[in-house]
Amino acid sequence: MLNFKKLLAVLAPALTAAILAIVVLYGPLRLTAPSSMTVQKAATSLSPNILRGNQIKKQALDDGYTLVIGSSELSRFDNFHPSVLTQKYQRGYQPFLLGSPGTQSLTHFFSLQALGNDLDNKKVVVILSPQWFDQKGVKPAMFDHYYSKQQAIYFLRHANANSMASRYAASRLLAMPSGSADNNIKLDLENIKKYQSLSTTQKLFLDKVSRPNAEHQDQLFSSLFLPDRRSEIVAQEKVLPAKYDYQKLQTMATTLGKEHSTNNDFRIDDHFFDHQLKHSVGSLKGRQVGKSYEYGPEYADFQLLLQVFKQHNVKPLFIIPPVNSQWMAYTGLRQSMLDNFNQKITYQLRSQGFNQIADFHKQGDVPYFMEDTIHLGWQGWVATDRSISRFSEQKIAQPHYRLNDYFYKSAWCNRNPQTIPTLSK
């Protein structure tokens, strides 16, 4: 009997831990929705956890935020960043930033599709960097960094083996290390890729085991350790004029841009130049002569995003930023190539009924449009914010999207933009 008591004493903590783990991971518990405070913090946190998670984004949509989908430019919080301008002027739209260095179409596709019906009829903004369309497509390490098992599970539960979009998405995920990291997910993806629907067992496992586990982890952990940029944003808005005035803001953007770019000939922010370019600037001369954003898998990945928009009747505004012209001249990047990129992506959008496009791709020579080499800043942000703000106020007619599976094919990815017709607006 003494031994039995000892045994219990030894096992009790382990059993308690096991039971707690089971209850927390698989139990029928619903944790409370994130507070509006958390959502506010998350809106400008740019944290990968927000991208990977689900519930905070859902809450943000509920609270009336506009999702602003982009990549590294979102972290350029100067005085004219959309988050700063909305904080100051409260014009009815409130951006919820989604994107960090290396987030591209595929990451955003998985992140958005997992929002499901919460996306229905929403307006969203997509800042479509030409740099996403590098010939090799998204770097697997980058994709993996933002990969979310929860979103992959959502995708599998709703995937349709008869749809080209599902099969294409499955094959792209399988091409990434993270897609094959979990054996069950890998096997499910392989089924979809091979036109096979999931078996009842596979579905049951996804629904009853994988899903609650991933959702509970999201509910428990996503809102932890969020970087808080709110005071930084409040500090940036202080210098702005009391009332919104586009011309005044433009003048101010030029003045501030001039003040902050004094140590180089590219109108690049001093801090950025010191930390990112000073050492390597010599070796970068002429480096981008052969660079092209005209071909590659990103075009098909981007189609996945459009498919989500169609599925949920989303009304997106696409913003196409330019590249700093002086930097282009120095590194040998051709404006004609950017024009081709623009031609191709615009065709993909317009031919399928996506007509809200703010095309800045020719504005790389507007002084202080870019904060550095490829990132919007000062003037660029003022213009971007105006587009978003107008788009938010505008009543957008019920869209009629006509999607074409052709855009998933390599024939499209490899198509020479010069063979593509220009569509009238």
Place this chain on the structure above:
Amino acid sequence: MLNIQPYQNPQYFLLLLLAFIPLVIGLYNGHRWRWYESLISLLFIFLIFDADKTIQGFALIGYTITQALIVKIYFHYRTNKRFNNNFWIFAVAIGLSILQLVVVKLTPLLANGKDSIIAFLGISYLTFKTVGMIIEIRDGAIKEFSFIKFLQFLLFFPTISSGPIDRYRRFIKDYDNVPDQSSYIGLIGQGVHYIFLGLLYKFILGYLFGTLWLPELEQMAMAQRHNHPFGISLALVGVMYCYSMYLFFDFAGYSLFAVGTSYLMGIKTPMNFNLPFISQNIKDFWNRWHMTLSFWFRDYVYMRFVFWALKKKLFKSRITIANLGYLLLFLLMGLWHGEYWYYIIYGLLHAGLMIGNDAWLRFKKKHQKYLPSNRFTKLSAIFLTFNIVCFSFLIFSGFLDTLWFK
């Protein structure tokens, strides 16, 4: 089909918990239900090698049959009085037993990084076990052989994929016995403690270092590589320490799971790590780091070589022989990790460190009077050893290959 790699996720531990209930009740009441142990072993091995790993499963079955035959035949040879102990027969037995491993290790080199179809998870660790057995059979230390026990030892599921590497005689002693009730409760307590420590190591600390921080640091080091000679930036130093911590917590966590699980089965699988980062010199380090592997190399490679070289009078100086032994041991260990330049450099570096360490210890012994030894010198020794070890892990990580050549 459900496929679960060992200690991979909470589901594995829950499954383990369920499977162990009858086993623990049995052992607690003084019964070792060997058929039940075999059953759950087979189940867990099946779960590792099913679904898309089926080919590996077949490779494992083929491997197990050949190894059993090799060991059985060699055992017959050695215990039959008509034969004497011929070295070449022994060498052939060893050669046959490592053949599959050698093929598996060389295939990626010769076939552009592709894995051999006869490869399977854990082949190295199983080969260490059988080679150890053959050597001990030659020594006459193993006096009995049964297929069943051999299979139990070779395919002991808690350690099948990554060790620790147990020894046949030690294992069989535990396997043939049932611990008495109060010492079994002690074993359960220790086992549970090890498993929970393993959870902390692998899933919390290993995750922090390996999944959260390491990729960021690597990315930073890659971004800055053109700004610094040889890409040596502060971020690279970060990569070095972060990778070292990750390597330790991930592997030590894994080993703790294996040891803890064994303890619940009443088998005292040896520990693999013993606070390696407080080592005072490199020899001390190898007595604390991946111990079952380093002891295996020490007993079966280094010692054998040194005795043989002394007997054959290969060199006059014992020191030269010992140093050659280190070179052999660490080059072999490096090559075993994989046929890449950085593993070979890693091996050479550690051989050099061991040789230097021996020389320093001889020097210290001679000049003991003049050399201080106090808390400060000890702490400096630990600090120095730690940093050298971390540097060697940076080489081992292969990150320099990416940084410089990719």
